[in-house]
Ligand SMILES: *[C@@H]1O[C@H](CO)[C@@H](O)[C@H](O)[C@H]1NC(C)=O
């Protein structure tokens with residue numbers, strides 16, 4: 290059954306192609322003594338390699354909260370070379386950024402935009418199967434063509450994160466990896482704890498120990514406003530009534546961010562995304578599976594609140610979100626700590642990134658009908674009380690003032706771009722995932 294969790298951020302991706310090991314070279318042996326010592330040396334060498342690489346293949350890396358257990362391979366000189374080359378800054382005053390969740394929807398677009406303007410970028414993604422991993426693979430291929438390498442691994446893997454910081458002294462971290470989805474939290478609650486809490490803490494632990502400490506921009510969510518009814522949603526409104534475990538873990542993230550800022554001087558900026566949509570989007574989002582179901586002649590569930598109340602979302606086009614993310618990185622001040630202590634107070638910010646014009650979900654469907662030239666089979670249903678809220682509406686004046694954030698794409702224009710992408714992507718022999 291498909292569900293309409295219409296409001297979140299991208300999930301994380303990841304699979305891995307093994308690099309050919311650079312450890313063994315052809316050797317020439319001229320003396321019989323050398324021949325005699327060859328095999329013992331090879332044996333010791335193999336032992337050595339197994340010992341030092343074991344953190345990347347130990348059971349620590351298999352995570353029971355994922356639907357597919359998986360270990361990741363990383364390390365080695367060829368791997369480090371790829372990491373360095375991808376992270377190389379090519380423009381003057383460029384930054385070097387670790388982007389987590391880089392094979393996700395927002396992660397892919399942000400990584401590509403950073404790379405385009407000459408920043409150094411390394412992606413990190415676990416390529417989990419929360420939604421069709423082949424879409425994440427396609428995004429990865431797209432990024433590879435622009436010169437962005439995505440490391441396959443989990444944000445909860447501290448050995449991997451430390452290794453990345455050892456290889457590249459990142460100036461910034463763009464943390465977009467997360468378990469997304471509002472309803473899925475009832476099916477798999479531990480994956481939210483794993484990614485959005487344990488993973489975040491692990492990442493911040495590594496960042497606070499890094500020298501120099503990076504500045505961190507990360508994805509919170511408009512869902513933190515929960516049952517708040519005051520509109521438009523402003524950053525200062527109460528966010529202590531989450532309506533889903535997803536929202537609760539994002540709210541927890543904001544508090545965890547406060548702690549790491551307060552104790553360790555990490556510069557932290559949280560971005561509350563409002564229903565991001567566009568090309569290469571997430572198949573679990575309503576606009577995406579509505580498109581698929583309309584084309585397949587399947588009925589689509591359209592929720593309404595009590596007394597036929599309209600369910601509306603502040604749909605925000607991906608290009609506008611990307612501009613907001615880059616502006617957040619560019620205005621982030623340096624972290625102020627080192628050696629586990631802060632030297633002076635560091636920057637701590639939270640911004641709404643929305644579009645300021647909520648649209649009824651039924652209007653979204655009408656636009657899709659026109660673009661697809663197919664009539665939708667609408668199934669009006671009562672909004673269940675298990676995660677989704679009735680409406681979202683962002684007050685973006687703070688982001689406007691501090692980031693120069695100004696969304697310019699309306700829903701009609703954005704959906705047209707999405708539909709064009711969708712039709713071309715899925716007509717190339719690729720099947721939309723169930
Ligand atoms: C995260 O990783 C640590 C080891 O780095 C492990 O002990 C812990 O169980 C992991 N947490 C989750 C929720 O998977």
Ligand SMILES: *[C@@H]1O[C@H](CO)[C@@H](O)[C@H](O)[C@H]1NC(C)=O
Pocket residue numbers: 520521523524684685686687
């Ligand atoms: C929007 O937020 C700003 C603070 O950033 C506040 O001053 C303003 O009153 C809010 N506007 C509305 C309409 O709530």
